[in-house]
Amino acid sequence: MxxxxxxxxxxxxxxxxxxxxxxxxxxxxxxxxxxxxxxxxxxxxxxxxxxxxxxxxxxxxxxxxxxxxxxxxxxxxxxxxxxxxxxxxxxxxAAEDFHARHSVSAKTYEYRIFRGEICSPWLARYVYALNWPLHVERMLAAVPLVVGEHDFTSFAATDPDLTTRQAEAADSGDDSDDGPETDGPGNVRRIFASELSLRETDEGELLVYRVRGSGFLHHMVRNLVGTFLDVGRGHFAAEDIPVILEKRSRAEAGATAPARGLFLDSVEY
Incomplete structure (x- = not known):
């Protein structure tokens, strides 16, 4: 069964x-x-x-x-x-032909950034606590610019050990290869929705990024978040996002945001 x-x-x-x-x-x-x-x-x-x-x-x-x-x-x-x-x-x-990875039609990830002065220890494991000044309006302008089908090489992890990890995955019976998601040709992925919002909690304000797509490359969501944060800090302009995509170089985008703020929210079949 x-x-x-x-x-x-x-x-x-x-x-x-x-x-x-x-x-x-x-x-x-x-x-x-x-x-x-x-x-x-x-x-x-x-x-x-x-x-x-x-x-x-x-x-x-x-x-x-x-x-x-x-x-x-x-x-x-x-x-x-x-x-x-x-x-x-x-x-x-499940149906006989159902496979948790191969049958996926879309996934949604959520990234949470804490914006308060002091992050509660009950929350610290699940957010990126960040009290830098951020121009949120600029970030709101940048976030939708990744919607559509693009080559996301600029937002994919540089992985010199990929060949070794693929061999280890094959030995272990895990048929995934390059990071969290691997469907789609090369580094091309389709993003259906990319949104940023403010959420009030008992502990303080959260800046929440949600992205829904056909698949995601290794570190792709965290690299997107790091780049959007750089837009908020003034290191990039919103209109730089299409240019970064076009360059297809990891060095063109922002830093990788920490893992602790990222959630796999849901999977669609």
Whole structure:
């Protein structure tokens, strides 16, 4: 039977999604929990590989089991077995051809920036605490300029170890290759929506960036955020964004924003 799980997790203490030797990962913890519950060793495939420190509100995983266990029972049993930082939000049987990554039609990521004077310790693990002066109006003008189909090489991580990581992924059975998302030719991706908003919380004001797209390159969302922040600081103008895209060079864009502010919000099929 093919299974689909929807997961939420605090990525702070994990070395990302993909299983790694001698390091805690979300995929590894989930595989261990499934084995303890069912006696079967499987490697659940995620909708994408979140990096170390990145969180998820709606990660999706798929795998096959021989055990004839009802979905409600598997749901309860996994949550009793998994570490508290990982929760199964839903468990269901899936169509035979469903695959958590290959079947994706769109994903939404959210990045949270705290704008207060003092960031509460209860919030610090989940935001980029940043009290630099920012020209938010300029950022609002820049953010929509990435909507559409573009080559996002300027916003992709420079990865000299890609060949090694691909080999390790193949050995582990993880069929993803270049970062969190890999669908689409080369570094071309389609962004459906790119929005920036202010959100009030009990702890203070959050500047929230949300982006929905067909797929995302390694560090792409964090590099977009870092570049938009540079627009807010006056290092770039909003109209520089199309130029940065056209240059197709990582050196042209801004710094990579920290992982702790990033959430995989949802996955569409």
């Amino acid at each position: 093919n299974w689909k799980l929807t997961l939420a997790y605090d990525g702070t203490d994990f070395h990302g999604w993909q299983v790694q030797p001698d390091r805690p990962t979300v995929q590894g913890a989930l595989a261990d929990a499934i084995e303890r519950v069912t006696g079967e060793r499987v490697l659940p495939q995620g909708s994408g590989r979140t990096d170390a420190g990145v969180h998820a509100l709606g990660q999706v995983a798929s795998f096959r089991l021989n055990a004839p266990i009802p979905p409600a029972n598997l749901h309860r049993a996994l949550n009793r077995t998994l570490p508290p930082a990982i929760r199964v939000m839903g468990a269901e049987h």
